[in-house]
Amino acid sequence: MRKKNVNPYLSPGMSPSQDLHIAIQLKNKDPEALQSLIHLYFPILCRFARRILQDKAAAEDATTDVFVKLWQKAPEFDDSQHIKNFLYRSIRNTCLNVLRSRQREEARHETFTDIYLHDEDAFAREILQAEVLAEIRKELQHFTPRLREIFIMAYFQQLSNEEIAQKLNLSNQTVRNQKASALSLLRKKIRAKFPLLLLSQLLLP
């Protein structure tokens, strides 16, 4: 049966055609494209900006500005690499502007310097970190936020069902069910790497 492309979210391990799909959706000002980009990149860029600005609210404002610009320039993007480059370049420039204006203010009182104003390599490192996290989020982006938390705690932190249940204020049974859903949602290839961790705990009474 013919497959219909109804899923607006970026797929894990995007194929070139899906890659193009998000850019085409964005070109057409499809709000679903904006939404999936926000879901994937808003937290990534906030984290990025927060590390540079050391200020949560300022970081969120900077990220919002970047997405506003992205949406206004939507028709100009050709592929997802283009979109990604725009996002990192804009957040970097927005942060630098904030740092510079801060520096002007502070200059009257003290000498304020910031590593990011002089060190391009620092930015390169930040972008690499951000992209590794973005890649992992992409793999898990189809999960609901709760499912993602449980998966991260189970796999990356290796927490037990009890510990997760306690942290998230859920029942053990809920955690067990959610882990089963998480497992079923992973791509087949990936699933092969996880059953040990997930299934062995699932099968325990």
Added chain:
Amino acid sequence: MEDYRADQNPRIPQLIRKSLFEDLSATEEAELNQWVNASEENRALYHQLTNKQWLADELLSMESYDLDVAMQRILSSSGGDNHAEAPVKPLFPWRSAAAAVLILALSGAAWLFLNRKESANAVPVATALIVPGGNKAVLTLSDGSTVILDSTGNGLITAQGASNVFKLTDGQLAYRVSDETAAAPVYNTLSTPRGGQYQLTLPDGSRVWLNAASSITFPTFFNEKERLVKITGEAYFEVESLQERHVPFIVEAGTERITVLGTHFNINAYGDDQLIRTSLLEGSVKVSNTNGSVTIDPGEQAIGSTGRSAYQIIRPNMEEVLAWKNGKFIFRNASATSIVLQLSRWYDIDIEYRSDVSGIYFSGGVSRKDQIEKLIELLELDGRIKLELKGRSLIVRRNP
């Protein structure tokens, strides 16, 4: 835009992600190793980026943002040109006195449109629990477990048979075939309570709007022979025609069978008056039951009943038929009983008749977002009936 690559090493993050989730091929491993060993700095970075505790802390800290709020802020800051926000446009352009006169003239019955803003704000405490319906539904999976769709976050909810199930924004659920080789489909049921409505995209791309107190049962993967779904209550379909392959789309509603290839149509099978009404907007549909069958054209409605031998074909007002889907109540010479039945489904209230109100008809319309008090006020206006809310019950009386 200038050609600036913010991301200098696009391959490296992908390789690191892959090494965490699956196995790298020999060439990929070599590529990653080469980068790691290129400098002391890279090696340090690599150790950080593959440290699971660090990853977990960073990933969890990113879960604290309300992305729907972020989306709203971004759209509202972008101003003007977004047709993105279409759903929030005001529903009633005809809520003016002039429009009221027009409707009155049109119908001959008395239904005025009041524009008293204060009455909408001051909802009496005793009835404050009665609110207009919204996007609420329950999804029953093949193993009998259920997912309540108003409280779940957006995103991939689960995998069912060969399909992934996504909850999108604004009360929409979508099935997307992920594994076309899977053998047997499994069945899911989406049902709305009273006061609920929901939209569904089936695995073939066909779209379904489900009215309150309705349900649809469907396979998570359609076979090549037919696309069969079952409904109760009321649903509007926009069926995808599958080019080249003429796979019929069949809707079963009680004893009724509606067969189509690719069209837009509405089925009202609440059975309020023991009748099932199939209304066609585009294309062509064949309606059949145990007594026979009939094919209708766009603009026509087939009225079938199990007790009746032949179908009755009428040309209804399609705006009225589809009002529910478009967020409105529109009545043209509708009986008082049929109106309160619709109210009971949308506002989740019970109806108690204290006297016979047959033979009383109303015309007019309001938004489905309006409070029930407003509707009551309008229906009582010409003094023919008396409506009283008591808890979750609406008491209906004929005025002497």
